[in-house]
Amino acid sequence: MQERHHVVVVGGGFGGLQLVHDLKGAPVRITLIDRRNHHLFQPLLYQVATTILATSEIAWPIRHLYRDRPEVTTLLGEVQGIDRAAKAVRLASGRAVHYDTLVLATGATHAYFGHDEWAAVAPGLKTLEDATTIRRRVLLAFEQAEVEEDPARRDALLTFTIVGAGPTGVELAGIIAEMAHRTLPDEFRRIDTRRARVILVEAGPRILPAFAEELSAYALRELGKLGVEVRTGTPVTDCTAEGVRIGDSFVPSCTLVWAAGVQASPAAQWLGIEADRAGRALVDQGLSAPGNGDAFVIGDTAAVKQENGMPVPGIAPAAKQQGAYVARVIRARLTGQPAPGPFRYRHQGSLATIGKRAAIIDFGRIKLKGGLAWWIWGLAHIYFLIGTRSRFAVAWSWLWIYLSGQHSARLITQKETMRGDG
């Protein structure tokens, strides 16, 4: 084993896992490093934030996935840098892990466009902790409104603002509006949760810009039916604990969620190569880092162009395709076969849900919207979950909500001072 070609993969997201999966049986040993012990199914993370799913339904311990692959070693660790000359990954613990081939699949996080001070009041949604933080703040806002005597403050507590109208922003806004207007009204005695405002702010001209205009227009109408106020064409200019400034007008709002902007992980910096404005590593057409061919960058942290000149989107299927591609390259090199051609991205479609009954799907030529799209969306997501247990558990949670209308994971956990209250 010890003499085998050593592939070190950093990041257990969609790209990293696909790579490890596709290297099964190749003449390599693999070390997979992640700073989390779990793989996260990010497309459903917004459902944890909105009390629909439990954390363990969309996350799996990485090392458990490879229990039957003795050539795969999983390490919990945080990368601090890479020594390309010595071919070693340096971890925060001080340890160095030597590689023959390195694959960086370290993903991206949200960006505040130079306003990192907004992070404390407008959390983004990338990790399980982010999701439970948002869940706690949304639920606490209703609780605090119930005991608030000052009407202005009560209105601010019942105003929820989501910044950014990509799929995540639309999905969060839809579910929070449904909670306020349909799930919660019977449970409060002093406030009418149906009076809660959910505001979705988008700097660009329309919501869901990655979708065809007709689907975007449909989503806008559906959000309107759910009671979401959509404000397009105006950027957010300030976020504070009291509210949000949209263009020139200040909206008192105690709960803000950030669903705009992407900042890649520092993979380019570690490798000492160029990055684009969002920090994504500029790799060549074979997803290699310029310099020599022993380091690859895949997924949200790589800047890759499609044939039409558009960037490959930062979505799970793109990361998986890149992981599969690099696995083919590594396999070809080690077995002396001809190298595959340049990486080509095949766009399989875009999906987004609006509330609990409607969705839009853009397959390019085929476009779907409404209830059928929602069912396809649901079945696709259950299919892509890992393992029988999770598929059953998520299907059960959804079925339960569908039948009863009641969310199952409405827990306020972790300690955080109740804002503005003792």
Added chain:
Amino acid sequence: MQERHHVVVVGGGFGGLQLVHDLKGAPVRITLIDRRNHHLFQPLLYQVATTILATSEIAWPIRHLYRDRPEVTTLLGEVQGIDRAAKAVRLASGRAVHYDTLVLATGATHAYFGHDEWAAVAPGLKTLEDATTIRRRVLLAFEQAEVEEDPARRDALLTFTIVGAGPTGVELAGIIAEMAHRTLPDEFRRIDTRRARVILVEAGPRILPAFAEELSAYALRELGKLGVEVRTGTPVTDCTAEGVRIGDSFVPSCTLVWAAGVQASPAAQWLGIEADRAGRALVDQGLSAPGNGDAFVIGDTAAVKQENGMPVPGIAPAAKQQGAYVARVIRARLTGQPAPGPFRYRHQGSLATIGKRAAIIDFGRIKLKGGLAWWIWGLAHIYFLIGTRSRFAVAWSWLWIYLSGQHSARLITQKETMRGDG
């Protein structure tokens, strides 16, 4: 509504919920105050700590339980004191809630016998956060052992010490030993998790002292089969980040869990009445606080004697019986019926599990142990869960573990510096 007799209940545990349930239809309005938004099914909390169940499977938002009871108002708030003359509960937010009848059902927490500094290294198990803290520490210990080069430190990381051998301590020790010896071995490459040590320390002469001696002896044998080292008759004299001192000998152990000692909530202090050594309020035979009859104390925070002179145990069925009793007293007073006699506790039995296949049940005359007891234990707990959704979800999680041997909630969440590591 506003003129109705106002019952204020503090605490949404088993006692408080039973009281509210049994006051249905009585000529009262009810305000239920808790500092958490959820009721917690504490008997299964150890399963969250040991990666078997998800938090949302054993906790429910309190206000959701009373959505169909318009006379019940739920408040999220922390009690700071009680003004008996003014008949008002003072909350941390500064607000005062007036009552006609007050019921304190505020429970208990773990006690470190004057060594509160042990709390940081030896967390107890009372809240959902406690459970995720213990889960994180247990899982991180294995992760860190996998990357540790120093053999002595690696052994300390693979030594888990549970202090206190009541049902919770026995249940935690059994499941952690099963994880180490059966669930995890295939997933690690550098350590053999079967070499992990699980030590259960009990100051008293035997484990599970509330059970008959033969059941206690059976549990001891079963723990031995699972590889748990039991040390009875020796108190823990120190807890540090490096390990635990048991009597005079120091055992290097990086993960400690505290399952000993009980400290009641400050209900007695709030009421200005006497308490026993564990802080439990000394109430009269009708569960009233001495002074006047408008304040009751029930559950783990009340000191009540059985007819045989033994104290009523701090378990869920006792709290529920007291909640039901006080509901009868309130109802009788308001409808002019004769008051019920003094509270009488009916012990229905004691249950504990050892690992995933064995349990003991002590009904007094009937004693059960082994697989049949385990099934009765499981069915009883599913029966007592709230709501169809949770019953299905827990049954599914257990069935999955029973069939696959794999735990489903092995997530390290929340931020805590990896101990002794970068």
